[in-house]
Amino acid sequence: MGTPLGDFIRAKRDSIQPESFGLPDRGRRRSPGLRRADLATRAGISVEYLTRIEQGRDRNPSPAVINALADALSLDATEREHLRYVAKITSGACVGQRRPAPPSRHVRPTVLATLQLLEPGVAFVTNRLGDVLAHTSGFELVMRASGLLETREPNLTRYVFTDPRARTFFADWDQVADEQTFDLWLGPSAESSEWFAAELAPLAGQEFTRRLNRHLPPPRVPLRLNHPTVHELRWQRERLELPRTDAQELVVLLPADEATAQATERLRRQTSGTLRAIG
Template sequence: MGTPLGDFVRAKRDSIQPESFGLPDRGRRRSPGLRRSDLAARARISVEYLTRIEQGRDRNPSPAVVNALADALSLDAAERDHLRYLVKMTNGACGGRRRPEPPSREVRPTVLETVRLLEPAVAYVTNRLGDVLAHTSGFELVMRGSGLLETREPNLTRYVFTDPRARTFFADWEQVADEQAFDLWFGPSTETSEWFKAALAPLAGQEFTGRLDRHLPPSQVPLRLDHPTAHELRWQRERLELPRTDAQALVVLLPADETTARAVERLRRQPGGGLRAIG
């Protein structure tokens, strides 16, 4: 039986073309990507040891081996953080089957004031589970008609996978679905994320469960919204992680082109509310 750590290393190895590392093309293979022997050589570990890691038979590699694998796979900063998280989860540092305490929905007053100062920008506070905890009136304007904010405690992940309107609203639904599923690896705690995934899986089905074991971070691309009245809106996203919170972050959506900027100005002429914190 594999482990998240082994699955990640194998998936990353399979995604790398040998030529990108200056290795010769050795002809057709049964599996794509970098050979296990080539990765082991780059990491200066034995092929047997690498096999044990990938197959889940070694669950606690040393920090030196983890760093060597990260270097050998040319991981970026986000992928290195994810690799270290998977090591902790695989070796049993995070476990538990009992339903955990839900993450706090409280947003610090200073964060709420920061969001208020961002008006009339499009911004919201969320956590890695996808809870929408506070937002500007600009965010409410952009999301109006999508269905996301119609529930008492809106959750972007649940909306993406269970509300049919999401597939129309998000022009690149597959990309957004990949992002939301991947974010669950970094939830407030492993126990909380596992509970959330178990609760959502029966409702969301295979589109959700099929993404849970994908360990490669999705590529970062502009967010495209097919707005019901403003048509296509394109956004660049800035995500600011908030310290000392339950994996909360402040996300700001910035118009990616003039068409989007003009469309948002038209939306702002409509009646709208101010900052809203969702308890």
């Protein structure tokens, strides 16, 4: 049975073209990417040991081995952080004994006050599971047509994978789907992420499971929305992490071009809203 650590190493290895590391093309292969033997050589470990890690038969490689694998795979800073995280999950170092459960939906009053200061901007409070915990009227203005806010406890990840409207509303649906699944690895806790993935997988199906097991951090690009009234909106996103005790983040959407800024202003003139905290 595989492990998060083994799955990530194998997924990253499969995504690398040997020529990018200056290795010769050895002809047609049954599987894509970097050969296990080549990675083992670059990391200074045996092929047999690397096989045990990838197959989940060795769940506790040393920090030196983890760092050697990170160097051998030429991981960037985000990927290195993820490698260390899945190594902890695999070894059981950060998994407690309590029963998996959803995280708290409480948003501190000072965070709600910060949202108020951002009015009439487009901003919301979320966690890595995708729960929409509070938002500005600007966010409601932009997202109202999507259907995301129709449920009592909106969740962006669930919406992306289970609501057919999401594939139209998000111009780059594949990018958003990759972002939401990768964020689960950074969830409020290993237990809550495990709980949420188990809840969502039967509804979202193979599309969700395949992306979750891929482990590769997606690039951060502008968010493009196909709004039915004002057409395409393009946003830059600033994500501000709140204290770990909150396990939440404040996300601010900023117009990526003048057309988006003008379209949003037209929406504001057509309707108005107030700050709404969702508990």
